[in-house]
Amino acid sequence: MARRTLLRGLGAAGVGAALSGTGSAAEAAGPAAVPRAATQATPAASGQITADGVTRALAVLDDIVKKDKAATTVPGIAVAVVYDGVVRYLKGLGERQAGVVGDVDADTVFQLASVSKPLSSTVIAAALTRRLAKVDWNDTLQTFRPGFTLADAWVGQHVTVADMFAHRSGLPDHAGDLLEDLGYNADQIISKLALYPLTRFRDSYAYTNYGLTAGALAFATGTGRSWQDLAREMIFAPLGMSSSSYSFADLQALKNRAALHTLVDGQWKPDLGANNDGQAPAGGANSSVRDLSRWLTMLLAGGSYPGLQTPVVDVPGLQTIWRPSSVTQGPDELGGRASFYGLGWNVGYEDTGELRLGHSGAFGRGASTVITVYPSKKLAIAVLTNADPRGVPEAISAEFVDVVRYGASTRDWLAFFGPLVAEPITADQTKYSKPAVNPTPARSLNAYVGTYPNRVYGDLTVSLRDGALSFTVGPAGKRFALMHYSGDEFYFQTTGENESGFSGALFAAPRTKVLSLTINAWNRDKLGVFTRR
Template identity: 45%
Template sequence: MKTRSVVAVGSALMFAAVPASAEDLPPPPYISAVAIPDGRIDAAVTQLDGLADALMKKTGIPGMAVAVVKDGKTVYAKGFGIRQVGAPGKVDADTVFQLASLSKAVAGTVVAHEVGARTVSWETPVIQHLPWFRLKDQWVSEHATIADLMSHRSGLPDHGGDILEDIGFDRRAVLERLRLLPLEPFRISYAYTNFGFTAGAEAVAVAAGKDWATLSEDVLYTPLGMTSTSSRFADFDKRANKAVNHVRVNGSFVHKYQREPDAQSPAGGVSSSVNDMARWMAMVLQDGTYDGKPVIDPDALLPAVSAEMISSPSPAVAARPGFYGYGFNVSINPAGRVQLSHSGAFSSGAATAFTMLPSAGVGIMVLTNAWPLGVPEALAAEFTDLVQFGTIERDWLAAYGPRLIAVNRPLGSLVGKERPSNPAPAARLSDYVGTYHSDYYGNLDIVRSGEGLAVRLGPAAKQYALAHWDGDAFTFEPSSENATDGSISLATFSKQGTGIGAITIEYLDENGLGTFARK
């Protein structure tokens, strides 16, 4: 009598009608619920041209590049559209894009290399190599490991430190100020934190005796032949074949901003092409080996690509949770397969994503040069549906789009509100002029500008005109990676005795640190 069983075929698990015994069956954790028949992956690849074209036409994004790897080889690599609106250069498989937060997965593999080389371990405390690094709780400061910081379980608040970068602080200055942020409970709280992640990676670079960009180049990019890849913005900026950032203005995409992410390079500063990133995916899917040569110790790599922290608790008993490794999203998809993924997004105009199915030995990389609309995630989901089910299961752009478009929403409690028709008068403008101080943000200057006032922020001395709102409340329009065009921030002065003693900036007050005392 024959029974249906699951047997390993290459790197994929397939159903087959064979005599079965307990010894023939893989352990239950390896079993996928849905088989992938021979030829299914190749058939999915043949549909990518049409799928990519359809998404570009529907959204109007300027350019995109796509690569697929299968069983350690690149089987598809192609560019679509243009590198910059108004310029003739077309996107190809060697066009370099900014990866944004997809950089975290790359960084996870750089650190895995150093763990395998015994430069550090995943459990090395960060202060062992960054003795100046502190968080708000002394015990947490002493015990937070590279793994804790790179899995977002340190207790730091979501995106803590990002606005410091926006107003001009460099990496060291941002990391030093993390000690002032409030903390959630250690190792049981997940919050996505670029600079927490960066602190973990920076500790590894110091242990290796190199800056982060050089370490990444030496241990990963060069061994893999990733000649178009860098963790330095200057390298991206000088490349001729690069895709620049685009945002939507009045319904059309324009190149208005260019993100310079060196301060958080491990978390968001890699630039690369799909040809290069295909090599990286192949190495990950081949357990640290590329083209038959070992690059990363598989025992050191495994924790990075394994579920280390619950990132999305199940909202219901029937719902699958989501997990985070060390730079990788790790999930169990509807076909019962482990899925590795990550997205990247710059509100200044970049969106990227990859998805890998280790049990099938297949992965897809999608890079775009437009702000996040869900295109990379949708194409990756369409492709993995075709691989696993032979059909696209839903409208993935409609599913991802609204969630990712929300990344670009203007910030501020006054967005969309009319100014008071009969506001209370302000004090004399000269009463507000002066320097105000915050331990977290440093100095803030209120200066005269023309007939009115302006606020000047941070080391970059970004200056924004203030408009009177009501009484001692003014507004200004910040514009940065974390406050997209159209954002409105209140700037509310408070009295101390008979004079002005402080100012609270709404845009900077998410963690209760937005009040500056007059010096």
Template identity: 40%
Template structure:
């Protein structure tokens, strides 16, 4: 397949950058003895992490030279229950779905169904961004590299309140861009989802069916699916865990079907090892070319800068559904996955050495997957672990919610003294709406005020008075101690004319106007 001029320039740039990289990062060939020692120590580190309570369960696969050389589970599928994790335990892999989905699209590119530069306006004419020019020029490549201008949280908020994929993708047109088109990197679940869904449209089949036909079935990934219902049917599946006090608890479930290409794949260590074999074989698997190399290679071309790796300091870029990093062990491809309600996953591939590792964990927050992967790489390439990488990565993930929760607690620690009273519940009761959030209903129930959001009022949020026309609620199951504001503006008629919902206002779309009583 002919490569377009821009892609050729990018590939030349990538090769020049690698050529200029200090030659010391390229280690000697991996000896069998060093690999054996590294695998033994990896197993000990993984077992130690589970025994220390760092995660309830883990599954790990390592592939080298087209062979699965390590495949094992550790710990338990659910904390407090005896069923063990093994190589066939199905995990929800969260954003590790993105490089998997990029591989599916590469298969469609290989089959000449689409190209990476197919325009979304041609594939899915109904889709719109906020501005007409990006809408007309937007490509699959733009969406898989997160350079469309869509803010990172666009659509996630609608998913949280119960909207389906079609509704969310339709309403992205109301979201103002966070950067100029192709000028900024903003990690967008629903942007990538649109790119995948639009590519699949050309086949007349659903994304879920295409993923199965083009990747899962040819590789024998019998326990892998992009449908949540399939995950729920698996008897050998891992529960999601969050911290409750000092213990892991399986209290929350996560249905990611709305963003299936970006975060909805469920799979096993055994199945994902076969996918890694395909990638390390440049699209060839078991002696047969399944995906043309010139369709798969662009996924690993660095397109957008991501800055530095927060722990190792390596230069990091984004390709198409992949992180592309130039670190202390040379070039690597990778991607992490996380559900804040209880999942952590990771793939790391060193293409020059034909080496890849997949780590699946059933808990959040934890840096165990990155910590084990970095430790394993040190053992393979250097013979010893440079530092406690699990501890370093734990600090990164622990910092994701902690400061935010504490800031919210401090902001709403106490109202002005004395607090201004609320108006009667009838002042706030009514129907409110905007194009993005849709309709919200506020009503007085049981002597209090309740906010209902989502299709048919599917999500209900009790409001407790804080000060004047400001109320508080706690919408996040994963951070139940974090308060957030819901504020009303009351007009001269004694009725609230609008409501601003803080937890839906990341993109300044959280204000809804009264549309009726």
């Protein structure tokens, strides 16, 4: 899910700081690429969020959205702004699916990617407010999933739901995501988390979709409900979020839904088949900006909602999920500003003192989303797009907040975020994009044929067909063509949500027989070595 590491956290505290519009980077840049209407507005000298500032920004929000859409050609964008208890902006622009009749509107349902995480933490906070059962943030996963463990048995015994939502379990960054691409289901992946090396428990931050999913599913089990039913009962039904779900089947049943899109040879290619149920609490939520505006209205009202006699979430429940639980980046890394993660939320503080909450989400297969919330100022904005990450939702949010605070944008935010969210070019991609210098021939291709087991990824089978090598691995039986580079070194094209271009496939033959195969793209945690049977 969401292969771009930076976005998956907003994922990046540095991006979170930038979204404030008041960080040192923004201050240094100066105004750039500002909509005409925004440059004519009267700047707010204090940089504070005020009613006049919100009115000023709302007046030019159409211009901001249209400008960034035109610059990137993303098919569709939907935006909601809530301020002081009222939904002040609720619009869609563009196409739900490129080349198919149907415009984006306020009720178009998008796949939220990692914006699912703050929504999920709100589900748990609401369940605790309702006191559904004897469950709590500090319950261990083993309480409700007795077979669960991690590489360190003591950590596996003590890791809690809160630890998983704060990404402080010690699991490595994005542990388990690659397994999803190979066809492993949620239960299989969660069980395999025990095979990943750990850093110091509760003393390090590493973003894990399947860690958070494991915590959420354990909590739901403690309430006697499925995750989907728990979310519906706690949040979606009370708030009238009738188009929202954590179910791909429910999404497919909707007519007014946005396809994912990637840009291929200059054309937007739609994808209606991205099923993220396996990590639903972390990245499988679906919603419209109308529904999200109801959720944001509730959050900004301290957990209350018009027409409901009792709060959906009590104030202590909100304080718990919004309290910094992990340090995502220290002050030295941000030029003097630290950044934090709560329980499913990125947490930061403005120079002007306000608490800033948010999260970004991204699918390489074609989604990019963001929410930004200022509880003390009762202001929130949600931006959803149906295209692969190009910095559009982050740029719209940042520019909107800039105009609120200063009357004009402090920099060209689209130019700023674009490179940050772009998929980095790996060393393997660079290397294998060019022929080897003075390559040596491979040995007889039959020498590489065989089965290479791996305790995390399972059996990898190399076969020879029509004079060419390929391999299959994982429950989905995906086949990857191997291309020769030099000697015992081959490479292949990675695929799936976590694709990273070319990856090396290095056979090792210490003497005369090939004994192992290392897959570089899967070896970040030293787990990508397959030993021949």
